[in-house]
Amino acid sequence: MExxxxxxxxxxxxxxxxxxxxxxYGKVTLSNxxxxxxxxxxxxxAAAKEYKCAPFMISDxxxxxLKDKEMFESVESVKPGFLNLKLNLExxxxxxxxxEKDKERLGCNKCENPKTIMIDYGGPNVxxxxxxxxxxxxxxxxxxxxxxxFMGHNMIGDVHLGxxxxxxxxxxxxxxxxxxxxxxxxxxxxxxxxxxxxxTISELEEIYxxxxxxxKEDVTYKEAAMQATYELQHGRKGYQALLEHILNVSVNDxxxxxxxxxxxxELWKGESDAQPYIPDMVQKMKEDGFAYISEGALxxxxxxxxxxxxxxxxxxxxxxxxxLYNTTDLATIVWRMRDYNPDEIIYVVDKRQxxxxxxVFRCARKTGLVKPETELKFLGFGTMNGKDGKPFKTRxxxxxxxxxxxxxxxxxxxxxITDNHTVEEAEGQKTAKLVALxxxxxxxxxxxxxxxxxxxxxxxxSFEGNTGPYILYTIVRIKSILKKxxxxxxxxxxxxxxxxxxxSEKALMLEISKFNAIMENAFEESAPHKVCAxxxxxxNAFNHxxxxxxxxxxxxxxxxxxxxxxxxxxKKVLEICIxxxxxxxxxxx
RNA sequence: GUUCGAGUAGCUCAGCAGGAUAGAGCAUUUGCCUCCUAAGCAAAGGGUCGGGCGUUCGAAUCGCCUCUCGAACACCA
Numbered sequence: 001m002e003x004x005x006x007x008x009x010x011x012x013x014x015x016x017x018x019x020x021x022x023x024x025y026g027k028v029t030l031s032n033x034x035x036x037x038x039x040x041x042x043x044x045x046a047a048a049k050e051y052k053c054a055p056f057m058i059s060d061x062x063x064x065x066l067k068d069k070e071m072f073e074s075v076e077s078v079k080p081g082f083l084n085l086k087l088n089l090e091x092x093x094x095x096x097x098x099x100e101k102d103k104e105r106l107g108c109n110k111c112e113n114p115k116t117i118m119i120d121y122g123g124p125n126v127x128x129x130x131x132x133x134x135x136x137x138x139x140x141x142x143x144x145x146x147x148x149x150f151m152g153h154n155m156i157g158d159v160h161l162g163x164x165x166x167x168x169x170x171x172x173x174x175x176x177x178x179x180x181x182x183x184x185x186x187x188x189x190x191x192x193x194x195x196x197x198x199x200t201i202s203e204l205e206e207i208y209x210x211x212x213x214x215x216k217e218d219v220t221y222k223e224a225a226m227q228a229t230y231e232l233q234h235g236r237k238g239y240q241a242l243l244e245h246i247l248n249v250s251v252n253d254x255x256x257x258x259x260x261x262x263x264x265x266e267l268w269k270g271e272s273d274a275q276p277y278i279p280d281m282v283q284k285m286k287e288d289g290f291a292y293i294s295e296g297a298l299x300x301x302x303x304x305x306x307x308x309x310x311x312x313x314x315x316x317x318x319x320x321x322x323x324l325y326n327t328t329d330l331a332t333i334v335w336r337m338r339d340y341n342p343d344e345i346i347y348v349v350d351k352r353q354x355x356x357x358x359x360v361f362r363c364a365r366k367t368g369l370v371k372p373e374t375e376l377k378f379l380g381f382g383t384m385n386g387k388d389g390k391p392f393k394t395r396x397x398x399x400x401x402x403x404x405x406x407x408x409x410x411x412x413x414x415x416x417i418t419d420n421h422t423v424e425e426a427e428g429q430k431t432a433k434l435v436a437l438x439x440x441x442x443x444x445x446x447x448x449x450x451x452x453x454x455x456x457x458x459x460x461x462s463f464e465g466n467t468g469p470y471i472l473y474t475i476v477r478i479k480s481i482l483k484k485x486x487x488x489x490x491x492x493x494x495x496x497x498x499x500x501x502x503x504s505e506k507a508l509m510l511e512i513s514k515f516n517a518i519m520e521n522a523f524e525e526s527a528p529h530k531v532c533a534x535x536x537x538x539x540n541a542f543n544h545x546x547x548x549x550x551x552x553x554x555x556x557x558x559x560x561x562x563x564x565x566x567x568x569x570x571k572k573v574l575e576i577c578i579x580x581x582x583x584x585x586x587x588x589x
Numbered sequence: 590g591u592u593c594g595a596g597u598a599g600c601u602c603a604g605c606a607g608g609a610u611a612g613a614g615c616a617u618u619u620g621c622c623u624c625c626u627a628a629g630c631a632a633a634g635g636g637u638c639g640g641g642c643g644u645u646c647g648a649a650u651c652g653c654c655u656c657u658c659g660a661a662c663a664c665c666a
Contacts, residue, residue, distance in 0.1 A: 033609065045646080055646090080646080082609065137638055162666075269666095297664055307614095309592040310662075317662045325666050354593080355661055382594095383659095435628095448600075450594085452659080454601065465614035465626045466602085472627050481625050483649075536613080543629060552625045581641070589628075 001098050001107035003517040005030070005039070008071065008085065012041050015065045021047050021058065028085065036085035037076070038510055040179035045079035089499035092509050096497050099515065099568050106576065108516035110152030111523075118336055119145050121348035122159035122258075122265060125170055126250040127208045130257050130402040132392050134457075135193060137380045139582065140446045141348035141551075142263045143528040144379065146580040151523045156340060157255075161270030163247060164328065167208065169229030171246060172239055173221065175199070175230075184238035193238070197245035202255040204246065229510025233275070244271050262404060262437065262582050274331035278323055281331055281369070282316060290367045291316055302362035311355070314363035329360050333369050344375040346526070351380025351450055371499060379526055382452035384444075392455055409436045412461045419587065431586040435462075436585040438468030445581055446532035466536050474539040475585040478571045481551055485564055488552075496563035497569065504545040508570065511541040521581075535577045542570050 005028060013026030014234060025043030036414035044059035066075040072088040081235035099107035121141020149156040176185050182198055183189045184440050215222040232239040290300045296319030305313045315326055336342060347357060361376040386392045394400045414432035417423060443460040447453040462468040500506035522530040554560035578584060
């Protein structure tokens with residue numbers, strides 16, 4: 001369906017044109033004076049300059065020719081030159097009926113030209129637990145992906161594991177010290193390696209920090225780790241078998257953690273998957289004359305004439321010939337283009353890496369790794385801070401494990417729920433998990449991704465105001481009425497949404513009608529927070545209506561049935577929205 | 590130092606292709622459960638939109654200057 005704002009704009013633009021003015025002045029916006037009107041057009045004041053006359057002369061004329069249009073309930077021309085518009089009830093109701101008919105998408109058209117978009121939003125390291133630093137990337141990336149999918153794009157999420165480099169060597173070295181008898185360390189061994197990993201995830205999570213600590217103090221240990229890394233990367237069989245185990249154990253655990261957050265990835269690729277592409281890529285950059293030696297390192301110039309600041313060259317190989325993060329990221333682009341040929345790649349990464357990614361993107365473009373029209377988008381997010389405004393830490397000052405954070409909020413939530421109601425243990429736990437997740441995700445997503453934000457556990461778990469739980473509560477209220485209605489009667493065949501009986505009902509309808517425009521805009525700007533702001537408004541509008549309207553007590557069957565239809569539509573809109581945000585509502589709470 | 594970002598109510602944040610009285614939530618104060626879940630609704634107080642200058646009929650929004658804070662600035666990822 002066409003967006004309602006466009007339909008209105010088109011009508012007003014036609015009126016401008018019909019009166020001999022440039023139609024561009026007919027653009028309509030949402031009213032910022034809801035007490036006066038629902039939509040407004042300020043074009044007359046801008047047009048006054050061009051046509052050298054008083055603004056209200058123009059707005060009067062336009063109002064005159066719009067007055068009889070069935071779209072509007074009222075059109076007023078006000079003082080300097082505002083056009084204040086109110087939508088006709090029938091017109092609005094018809095629009096909602098149209099939305100309702102489109103059961104899956106509620107009138108939100110899929111995009112005309114679906115794109116293949118890869119989205120890189122994980123970045124967890126193998127053998128290290130997820131910590132709060134991984135939260136934003138996961139939450140924002142997942143939501144952007146879901147919004148894209150809803151709009152009809154082919155979205156491919158890639159976790160992009162940190163599974164390459166010294167950390168692997170460190171783990172192997174530590175394992176060797178602890179269990180030198182393992183066959184993986186026997187170079188003469190030729191048989192099959194055991195299927196069972198020689199460690200559990202919790203052992204692995206302890207091994208890495210231990211090894212990392214040792215390597216900082218003990219030079220020999222570090223050298224051993226570097227040697228192990230080298231041998232691993234050059235095909236030592238036993239080590240590669242160990243790497244398999246490390247990956248499997250670690251990835252299983254990561255998947256479990258991400259599942260708890262309702263985050264999933266289409267691809268579980270890692271930095272190691274990019275390594276095979278490096279030699280050819282580097283070779284080609286040299287042959288094509290892009291890469292040259294500067295201060296010993298192999299670099300590609302990426303500065304442009306329009307730069308307002310110095311953009312250092314993109315380094316491809318260190319002066320010792322080793323590859324680095326840039327190399328891996330560029331090589332990752334190589335396989336992504338080769339295997340998926342995406343129209344766009346989105347990186348959901350800490351915003352502090354912006355300059356770095358500017359270099360990588362420019363280098364990829366300049367050296368022809370991507371097509372000229374391939375979009376490389378940096379979606380930087382800000383830091384998650386504690387209540388003191390400084391980066392989020394545990395009470396002891398360490399990095400908080402994500403699992404711990406989630407569990408503690410789950411428990412907090414369970415307490416609140418059981419304080420308020422008596423619920424069965426199992427249902428209470430399940431509800432607590434859903435509500436907790438909404439608190440965490442909404443708390444994050446309702447902020448603009450690019451800004452730092454304060455993760456205030458108390459605020460997020462207090463459930464008042466603009467929070468995830470408030471949204472869920474609204475949905476639960478609707479579900480509750482619908483259930484009650486269904487228990488008592490069946491919806492008449494001819495039931496339809498009827499023209500609003502009150503201001504609050506119309507206000508609710510107006511909110512609902514914005515749905516497709518919001519989704520489209522949220523996708524275009526990769527901005528989940530717009531969806532949050534929308535459902536908050538929608539939930540407010542509903543609660544206002546709910547408070548004024550006794551739905552179950554309504555005597556007129558058809559009026560009541562109309563309310564039920566409106567409630568169903570409201571619920572669907574809310575549910576689609578929280579679905580793209582990445583959480584869901586319980587039946588009761 | 591250079592560049593980028595931020596500065597809006599006591600606190601956390603919206604608003605920023607210029608528009609009519611700058612909006613929410615929390616906190617504070619006050620009403621509303623014989624009535625579909627009060628995790629709700631209604632209402633009050635609270636602001637020189639960091640400061641200055643400019644463009645404009647009109648600026649939180651655009652331009653310039655300035656102050657404060659944060660971040661980034663080639664061999665880390």
